[in-house]
Amino acid sequence: MTAPTVPRDSSLQASSGGLKAELRRTQRRRKLEAVALVAPLFLFLAVFFLAPIAAMLFRSLDNSELPSAMPRTAEVLRAWDGAGLPPEPVFATFASELAAGQKARNLAGVAKRLTYELPNMRSALFATARALPEQPDGTWQKTLTGANAVWGEPATWAVMRRAAAPFTPLYLLAAVDREMDANGNIVSVAPDRAIYVDIFIRTFWIAIVVTVVCLFLGYPLAYKLASLPPRIANLLMILVLLPFWTSILVRTGAWVVLLQREGPINETLQTLGLITEPLQLVYNRVGVYVAMVHILLPFMILPLYSVMKGISPAYVRAATSLGATPFTAFRRVYLPQTVPGIGAGGLLVFILGVGYYITPALVGGAGDQMVSYFVAFFTNQTINWGMAAALGSVLLVATLVLYWIYAKLVGVDGMKMG
Amino acid sequence: MSLPPYASPLERAWHVTLWAIAVLVLGFLILPILVIVPLSFSSGSFLSFPLPGLSLRWYHELLGSERWLSSLRNSVIVAFASTILATVLGTLAALGLQRAKFPGSSLVLALLISPMVVPLVIVAVGVYFFYAPFGLTGSLVGLTLAHTALASPFVVITVSATLQGFDTNLSRAAASLGAGPTLAFFRITLPLILPGVVSGALFAFVTSFDEVVVALFLTGPQDRTLPRQMFDGIRENISPIIAAAATLLIVLSVALMTVMEALRRRSERLRGLR
Incomplete structure (x- = not known):
């Protein structure tokens, strides 16, 4: 028989800390080992399973269509108090970004987002973008309203303002058949759309x-x-x-x-x-x-x-x-x-x-x-x-x-x- | 179980009724699966009885079809890859959970098991969006990763259950005799928990091999899997070729079940001896 091998961390040497400290150390090591063994699967699931689901949950609040296509309009809309019609600078900023968007052909996302709340906004947005002159005819408010009457309605701008926010409760509300009216109150949707x-x-x-x-x-x-x-x-x-x-x-x-x-x-x-x-x-x-x-x-x-x-x-x-x-x-x-x-x-x-x-x-x-x-x-x-x-x-x-x-x-x- | 001779007529009636219910429910469970088998040997092209004649034409068609064969190949690749990944990761996690309780370990366990209960369509939509920027959609790699996540809870559960019957003194004895942790694991622990690991791996294999919802989102026409091919077949034009594929899958499940039963009996016998 060979002599028994000496344990690597001999308990004899640890006598200064006493048996209690030694036990604590062992227990801590076991805990660390447990964590190290569980970690690979946990990290795998965190990256390939939990993160995708969290991202999907986040997507239900996603409102990036207007802010990404029209960043300055989003900014001025957020600063506006939301009463009645917005002031002229908002119209001016919107007009310039609308013209730019028409050239860059990146208005589809904005059109889709606005249509979720106002069904005719897609055609209105594209018609306005096509008809937009280089220079305003008086004020931009007058010019835009002349191009399409929807821009003279407070309801349109309430929707625009909501589309400019970083997040939207729109989809979660819609999932339980609720929507926001022009005043921002949560109401039930019309019975024919409540599905x-x-x-x-x-x-x-x-x-x-x-x-x-x-x-x-x-x-x-x-x-x-x-x-x-x-x-x-x-x-x-x-x-x-x-x-x-x-x-x-x-x-x-x-x-x-x-x-x-x-x-x-x-x-x-x-x-x-x-x-x-x-x-x-x-x-x-x-x-x-x-x-x-x-x-x-x-x-x-x-x-x-x-x-x-x-x-x-x-x-x-x-x-x-x-x-x-x-x-x-x-x-x-x-x-x-x-x-x-x-x-x-x-x-x-x-x-x-x-x-x-x-x-x-x-x-x-x-x-x-x-x-x-x-x-x-x-x-x-x-x-x-x-x-x-x-x-x-x-x-x-x-x-x-x-x-x-x-x-x-x-x-x-x-x-x-x- | 027979009734004692003093049983009342009511008890006798109840006894017979219970048997009848049990037989009917067992028939309900098994007959639909058995009915599909003879239809796959039909010589006609309709899935109805009586069969016009017997033939193997649908098996010829199935095994001669590049679409079916490539989908089978894809399924096998994904199932093996995700089984290996899930078995290794799941076994390590089960060993860790058994080693010591650590802060938050019950929450961690709940998270590790959660892929079993989250509705598949949510997983599918989530990974579809999340994997797309990394080029993992329309490839077998993305599907393998998603299937590994879905399959790992089965490994964690079966290995944990086996570890509960494992005597930790055995690995202590190995350590006291000079074996390092790795040697002790491969020479002592692993052989003893192997039935649990194998049944976990079988569960993982079936989970991936059967999974269709995530496959519908993550695979393109090039890398469709067998369940996806079945899904399209059932939805578009259900023909005896589906019955032939189904029959082969039933043979596979009989084989898997036999292995599982053998493992279960073995572990029951071992426990009985102790």
Whole structure:
């Protein structure tokens, strides 16, 4: 045997500080090691995950269109008190930057930004820019108003002033169907344009229905599985785990095939004589519910099953032996013990369901799309990034609140899969 | 489970009903996946029963299509790269979280797990804007980075769960026998927590291999992934070629699930022995 190696920082040498100091030092070193081990992933997520999301949240307040294209106009507009029409220097600055912008062809952003608040501003801005003379005809106020009457209206300049601010609440307000009137008060938008609150309600409603259906389908199955001998339960559990491991697109595609007009379900029902015409089961709400329940059901069953497996059958037996009917024993003794599983599964299904995009996009109709769809729509189709970011921010806040509740109730490390 | 002979008729009825519900729910879970398999062997071009005849034509078409093959290649590259990154970073973080509590460690844990719960479309839009100035959109690099972020929580969770059953005295014993921290990790800790690391890696692989929302935003026509190709196929023109691709993916998930089950049983057996 070789002689034992001397530990590098021998505790004998540290006798001056005493054992306590030595222990403190070791504990501090362990903490530093822990931080050093966690740091790579944390920094990776901070740069490639958290920063993009923070930037997106910030984009919902972004108001840089006018200040970047017309920096001096933005400055004088911010200095103006906002009452009535702005003074002549504001008109003059705006006219010179409008002419410059027309030459540099960088007015598109400003036009788009103004149109969000006043629908006819795009044509007004470009018409004025084209008609603008080199020299004012008297005052610039008169010249601009002559070119287009909108420049004589206080409402236009209220919007201009708001567009000159560094940030805007416009998109976040629009995401909850609110806007600012000419006086800067927050008011509800006209009923025909109020669509986003309905979309949020629809999103939450779909997630609630899916969660409740998952609970009603998942609870009896988990209960049955938990009461079976482990050998059979493990075998049947494969039937729960296979869908869990199968691609979401495979499952969504399978439902499109099953539910279509000539699909197996309609064919079977017609063969049995239950229906004469094929039912419309896909590209509507039915399809969304069925496919989403199918995809999210394992997330309900797995936590329920793991909670139920930990419940000793002795409790229910004791209740029955004390005279409780099986139903009472279940309701008073068994059910309360499964509440943590119901909470964990329910919250998980709800959190995942609220953010769904792919499944409603593939099996839903126009009236079944959830918030995620509109975030993607505003990003890709209409390029209204402020609106996309604002809807995303509201959705994110709702999700994080639910996540926080989940973390309090279940604990984040309780979020186990499989 | 059978009922005792003294069970009342009501109890018997309830017993039968419960079985019926369980069978129906299991059927609901598994049948849609199984139905797609025979359709992929159809000789016709419609996805409906009865099949006009059996053939492998859709598999020939699938495996002969450059679009499908290149999307498969892209998916495999991204999934492997992000699995490796996520597994290394996630395992280190799980080891760190287990080593000692430090100020703010529970907040850090919540942040590390957050990619699991943030709606995918928000991640997609966020990285789409954020990566664009760095030329990371329309490339597999950007997608790999985003997928690594999405996959890492699964590694952190599974490795942390395994570490809870790990006896730290074993690595202390290794240290007392003269092993440095690195040697002790590779010779003692890693072999013991390997099942957790592997199942975390499998979760990470599936997360990336299945992910479509971020891929829709970050990939162009050149670097489309398999799920994106499936998505377009289902939306535009659903044909038996989709069923063929789906069948191959189902085979893959059966394989993955089998590995996971084997790992779970192994760790249960080891725990049972102790």
